[in-house]
Amino acid sequence: xxxxxxxxxxxxxxxxxxxxxxxxxxxxxxxLPRRLFQRPWRSxxxxxxxxxxxLQLTLMGVITVVIERHQxxxxxDQARLRARSLALSLAALSEGELFSYNFIKLEQxxxxxxxxxxxxxxxxxxxYDGRVAxxxxxxxxxxxxxxxxxxxxxxxATAPLVQELPGGDHSAGL
Amino acid sequence: MLQxxxxxxxxxxxxxxxxxxxxxxxxxxxxxEQSVPHxxxxxxxxxxxxMLGANPITLDPALVTDSYGVTVVNQIFDGLVQFxxxxxxxxxxxxxxxxxxxxxTWTFALRQGVTFHNGREVTAQDVVYSFTRLLAATRPLSxxxxxxxxxxxxxxxxxxxxxxxxxQAPDRYTVRLVLEEPLVPRLTLLGLANTAVVPQEEVxxxxxxxxxxxxGTGPFTFVRWQPNQEIVLEANDQYYAGRPFLDTVVFKxxxxxxxxxxxxxxxxxxxxxxxxxxxxxxxVRVNPQYRQYQRFRKPxxxxxxxxxxxxxxxxxxWRVRQAFNYAVNKEAIVREITKMGPVPAVGALxxxxxxxxxxxxxxxxxxxxxxxxxxxxxxxxGTGFPVVQIWSSQQAESxxxxxxxxxxxxxxxxxxxxxxxxxxxxxxxxxxxQGTLPMFRLLWTADIPDPDxxxxxxxxxxxxxxxxxxxxxxxxQLLEQARQERDEAQRIALYHExxxxxxxxxxxIPQHYSILEYLYQPYVQGVELSWxxxxxIPLYKIWLKKSPASDIPKAMTNGVLLQ
Numbered sequence: 145x146x147x148x149x150x151x152x153x154x155x156x157x158x159x160x161x162x163x164x165x166x167x168x169x170x171x172x173x174x175x176l177p178r179r180l181f182q183r184p185w186r187s188x189x190x191x192x193x194x195x196x197x198x199l200q201l202t203l204m205g206v207i208t209v210v211i212e213r214h215q216x217x218x219x220x221d222q223a224r225l226r227a228r229s230l231a232l233s234l235a236a237l238s239e240g241e242l243f244s245y246n247f248i249k250l251e252q253x254x255x256x257x258x259x260x261x262x263x264x265x266x267x268x269x270x271x272y273d274g275r276v277a278x279x280x281x282x283x284x285x286x287x288x289x290x291x292x293x294x295x296x297x298x299x300x301a302t303a304p305l306v307q308e309l310p311g312g313d314h315s316a317g318l
Numbered sequence: 319m320l321q322x323x324x325x326x327x328x329x330x331x332x333x334x335x336x337x338x339x340x341x342x343x344x345x346x347x348x349x350x351e352q353s354v355p356h357x358x359x360x361x362x363x364x365x366x367x368x369m370l371g372a373n374p375i376t377l378d379p380a381l382v383t384d385s386y387g388v389t390v391v392n393q394i395f396d397g398l399v400q401f402x403x404x405x406x407x408x409x410x411x412x413x414x415x416x417x418x419x420x421x422x423t424w425t426f427a428l429r430q431g432v433t434f435h436n437g438r439e440v441t442a443q444d445v446v447y448s449f450t451r452l453l454a455a456t457r458p459l460s461x462x463x464x465x466x467x468x469x470x471x472x473x474x475x476x477x478x479x480x481x482x483x484x485x486q487a488p489d490r491y492t493v494r495l496v497l498e499e500p501l502v503p504r505l506t507l508l509g510l511a512n513t514a515v516v517p518q519e520e521v522x523x524x525x526x527x528x529x530x531x532x533x534g535t536g537p538f539t540f541v542r543w544q545p546n547q548e549i550v551l552e553a554n555d556q557y558y559a560g561r562p563f564l565d566t567v568v569f570k571x572x573x574x575x576x577x578x579x580x581x582x583x584x585x586x587x588x589x590x591x592x593x594x595x596x597x598x599x600x601x602v603r604v605n606p607q608y609r610q611y612q613r614f615r616k617p618x619x620x621x622x623x624x625x626x627x628x629x630x631x632x633x634x635x636w637r638v639r640q641a642f643n644y645a646v647n648k649e650a651i652v653r654e655i656t657k658m659g660p661v662p663a664v665g666a667l668x669x670x671x672x673x674x675x676x677x678x679x680x681x682x683x684x685x686x687x688x689x690x691x692x693x694x695x696x697x698x699x700g701t702g703f704p705v706v707q708i709w710s711s712q713q714a715e716s717x718x719x720x721x722x723x724x725x726x727x728x729x730x731x732x733x734x735x736x737x738x739x740x741x742x743x744x745x746x747x748x749x750x751x752q753g754t755l756p757m758f759r760l761l762w763t764a765d766i767p768d769p770d771x772x773x774x775x776x777x778x779x780x781x782x783x784x785x786x787x788x789x790x791x792x793x794x795q796l797l798e799q800a801r802q803e804r805d806e807a808q809r810i811a812l813y814h815e816x817x818x819x820x821x822x823x824x825x826x827i828p829q830h831y832s833i834l835e836y837l838y839q840p841y842v843q844g845v846e847l848s849w850x851x852x853x854x855i856p857l858y859k860i861w862l863k864k865s866p867a868s869d870i871p872k873a874m875t876n877g878v879l880l881q
Contacts, residue, residue: 249672
């Protein structure tokens with residue numbers, strides 16, 4: 145029988161088994177968990193290392209999750225603030241053009257906003273009666289009514305309203 | 319013992335952290351690679367075939383007034399500036415420009431090395447010549463009048479000066495325009511097809527006919543014009559912006575703008591583009607067989623109207639014209655025949671153009687009021703009213719259905735109507751100019767994104783395209799004032815007043831503002847539709863995908879793919 149257990153690394157085992165003696169090695173493997181906690185594996189030093197590594201891994205995991213959630217919340221808050229600020233700025237910029245029915249200028253503003261800022265997926269300006277004045281990248285929707293819930297909520301809003309697209313669906317709101 | 323154990327644990331922890339960081343970095347790289355948009359490479363070659371609803375009168379940019387001519391001229395010539403898809407003025411022959419603080423002096427730096435199709439380089443003198451020629455032309459007067467604010471232009475037109483003082487070429491590549499007063503809307507005027515730059519030697523070639531053998535600097539060169547058949551253009555290899563993708567553009571002339579015929583040709587694969595005829599709009603929207611094509615929709619700056627010759631009896635009486643307006647149910651025609659959506663026209667300006675008046679109330683469908691006005695004009699129940707001829711140059715089935723509806727509505731107030739179709743656009747336009755048509759159906763599309771481009775040509779007494787011959791001095795005065803008004807609110811107020819006066823004068827029955835729907839073959843790529851409609855589609859951006867139609871990605875530029 146040629147069967148070697150390497151002690152190169154406490155948590156790793158290098159096993160070499162000759163093909164013809166495989167069956168004998170299986171019996172050795174079967175007793176491995178029991179043997180691991182026999183001497184010298186049962187020493188305080190090894191137990192300490194195992195516990196510390198486990199603790200570190202758990203801690204890392206928890207920290208990663210907490211940081212990720214925190215960052216995600218922060219990014220979302222920033223995105224909402226930015227979206228709101230962008231929308232308010234666009235509204236201020238577009239107000240005069242909307243009142244004077246200058247949809248050409250309005251379209252130029254909307255297209256520029258969507259083109260210049262990668263975070264802006266689209267820009268829609270509605271008329272008082274709900275008709276679409278401009279919709280960046282979708283001139284076919286000009287003079288139409290949008291019936292989706294997102295647009296309906298936007299139209300009924302009396303103050304700036306932040307809505308999220310469900311599942312990042314780009315067609316939502318159309 | 320504790321110290322080495324802690325050190326080893328730390329190393330393990332660092333190893334795990336490094337692995338996690340590497341994993342995260344690898345993921346991020348992969349994501350950013352995936353987010354790079356895949357743009358299929360544009361391919362060169364092929365022929366783009368589109369319909370032209372009539373033979374143009376001329377292809378000379380200084381003289382062209384009809385959409386048919388402008389459609390072709392835009393592909394052969396360039397001006398100092400052009401419009402992008404959102405109608406922003408962007409450089410064309412002028413590489414950049416500068417306006418003085420007072421808005422009176424405009425200096426343009428020309429691109430160097432741009433050549434005409436005959437091989438000669440474009441210089442500032444060519445620009446001066448082209449503008450001088452435009453000012454010297456008797457037609458189209460409305461365009462020439464836009465440039466009368468150039469210093470010395472009036473004196474030149476009156477024959478008091480040999481040249482226009484404010485048109486200057488200080489060096490080979492610099493052009494200067496000096497205005498007497500700041501002009502609204504300034505730069506966009508230079509995007510007019512009429513302001514294209516032309517070579518003097520070709521225009522004045524002995525025995526030449528520039529209007530039928532045009533030479534420009536544009537992306538396509540003129541090859542031939544076979545009346546009633548086709549106009550053929552070829553790619554200009556020397557185009558300053560690079561050779562166009564298409565080898566050839568063919569304008570198939572379908573006299574009478576018979577849209578149904580063009581549509582059938584498109585379905586057979588003989589055209590790359592078609593307007594969807596009104597009668598087919600619902601079918602195209604519903605029938606899955608049309609899903610293989612690309613469908614585009616875009617409102618345009620245009621007004622379709624039925625004009626009255628206000629100098630001809632019985633339409634010289636505003637009560638008769640108002641009676642006709644009350645007699646027709648435009649909403650029903652627009653809804654059921656033209657399928658143009660919820661936009662029956664009220665005034666001249668469409669509701670997406672600066673200057674539109676939302677408070678303007680038009681004529682409702684009111685046959686009783688129509689009879690009342692007709693009686694007041696001396697025709698009780700239509701008695702004694704002459705048979706009215708309504709003329710059109712377009713013979714599409716939808717046009718015939720529209721005119722038949724007018725016939726029915728007017729018959730209800732005792733007016734008999736005959737529908738007449740001119741044999742071609744040239745004849746129709748000649749009769750319009752002579753003032754021999756009592757009623758006519760016309761579409762007007764703005765040349766630039768400005769209300770002046772709708773109202774002045776249609777309503778000013780001095781305009782050669784005022785087909786109704788309606789002369790209202792107050793309207794003229796307001797239009798002139800609006801051209802020079804720099805305050806936008808004031809300008810809007812002036813246009814609102816014009817619209818109210820015209821509504822009362824009723825020189826026409828404004829029918830609808832066009833929202834056109836187009837179909838393109840699935841292999842056509844790079845279509846850009848703007849508010850100016852079909853005639854302003856930059857064909858040099860179009861390319862044909864040679865792979866099977868099923869492989870074509872659902873993507874496009876500014877126009878919209880509706881599938």
